Amino acid sequence: xKFNQTPKLLCFVAITLFSLSCxxxxxxxxxxxxxADNVYRGPIxxxxxxxxxxxxxxxxxxxxxxxxxxxNDAALEGLSTDAMDFMHNSFALSIPQKxxxxxxxxxxxxxxxxxxxxPEHVYDKPHxxxxxxxxxxxxxxxxxxxxxxxxxxxxxYPPAGFVPTTFVPxxxxxxxxxxxxxxxxxxxxxxxxxxxxxxYGTYNGTVNFYEPMVTMEHMKxxxxxxxxxxxxLYFAPDSTYYPTKYEITRDSVKKLHTVALTxxxxxKMAN
Numbered sequence: 001x002k003f004n005q006t007p008k009l010l011c012f013v014a015i016t017l018f019s020l021s022c023x024x025x026x027x028x029x030x031x032x033x034x035x036a037d038n039v040y041r042g043p044i045x046x047x048x049x050x051x052x053x054x055x056x057x058x059x060x061x062x063x064x065x066x067x068x069x070x071x072n073d074a075a076l077e078g079l080s081t082d083a084m085d086f087m088h089n090s091f092a093l094s095i096p097q098k099x100x101x102x103x104x105x106x107x108x109x110x111x112x113x114x115x116x117x118x119p120e121h122v123y124d125k126p127h128x129x130x131x132x133x134x135x136x137x138x139x140x141x142x143x144x145x146x147x148x149x150x151x152x153x154x155x156x157y158p159p160a161g162f163v164p165t166t167f168v169p170x171x172x173x174x175x176x177x178x179x180x181x182x183x184x185x186x187x188x189x190x191x192x193x194x195x196x197x198x199x200y201g202t203y204n205g206t207v208n209f210y211e212p213m214v215t216m217e218h219m220k221x222x223x224x225x226x227x228x229x230x231x232x233l234y235f236a237p238d239s240t241y242y243p244t245k246y247e248i249t250r251d252s253v254k255k256l257h258t259v260a261l262t263x264x265x266x267x268k269m270a271n
Contacts, residue, residue: 041054048077065264067243072256093107108131109129109133109140123188131201143175146172151173161232164200168181168182179201181201196227207236228244
């Protein structure tokens with residue numbers, strides 16, 4: 001009997017430990033509002049079966065290193081399959097005050113698209129939109145649906161130089177977001193499958209968000225990357241730090257994913 005029970009006991013212990021590891025809260029890893037090694041974190045938000053929150057890191061020289069999202073494995077499970085379930089498909093995150101003081105960003109959202117979106121055969125894969133907004137939540141919420149009455153606001157592009165020339169505007173616009181600009185030099189624009197890409201967003205004459213867009217398949221693959229994206233000539237606001245790359249990482253030990261903007265550069269417009 002002991003010989004037969006031992007494997008069962010070991011199996012039970014292994015399953016229990018695995019379950020506990022998978023269900024760990026972000027609280028188990030980090031002090032939610034604390035600072036450690038120049039890492040600042042925002043409040044935890046429930047997402048799927050797990051959790052997500054913002055983080056911001058500063059280098060020893062006082063220059064920003066990263067701003068982004070960190071989420072546990074469980075956050076990628078139990079998400080809504082209803083594309084119209086906006087309440088459960090969009091997650092707004094506040095960012096640490098330090099990030100607001102040192103960068104152009106004000107808050108973040110992660111938007112889940114369970115069936116993707118147009119254009120067909122390009123972005124119609126389940127994916128996440130990781131938005132880094134330069135406007136306040138109130139300003140974002142005030143962006144109306146695209147219509148003949150509001151088209152002039154969406155189609156009022158920033159002056160030349162504020163969006164890289166390789167990016168082009170897409171038709172229409174999205175409420176509580178703005179107009180999306182796609183990269184003509186991106187993989188999907190050149191016939192390669194969409195796994196990840198970078199988007200600029202504008203509304204009423206200004207750049208209002210940066211957006212890495214990543215498929216669920218790519219997130220779950222654990223493939224890590226650091227990708228440079230085209231830079232504009234001009235920035236507003238200026239006299240602050242802006243990123244030049246976006247990265248996707250996975251910590252297989254802590255079972256955490258991150259999507260972040262990195263490699264910050266000080267931007268000040270010439271007089």
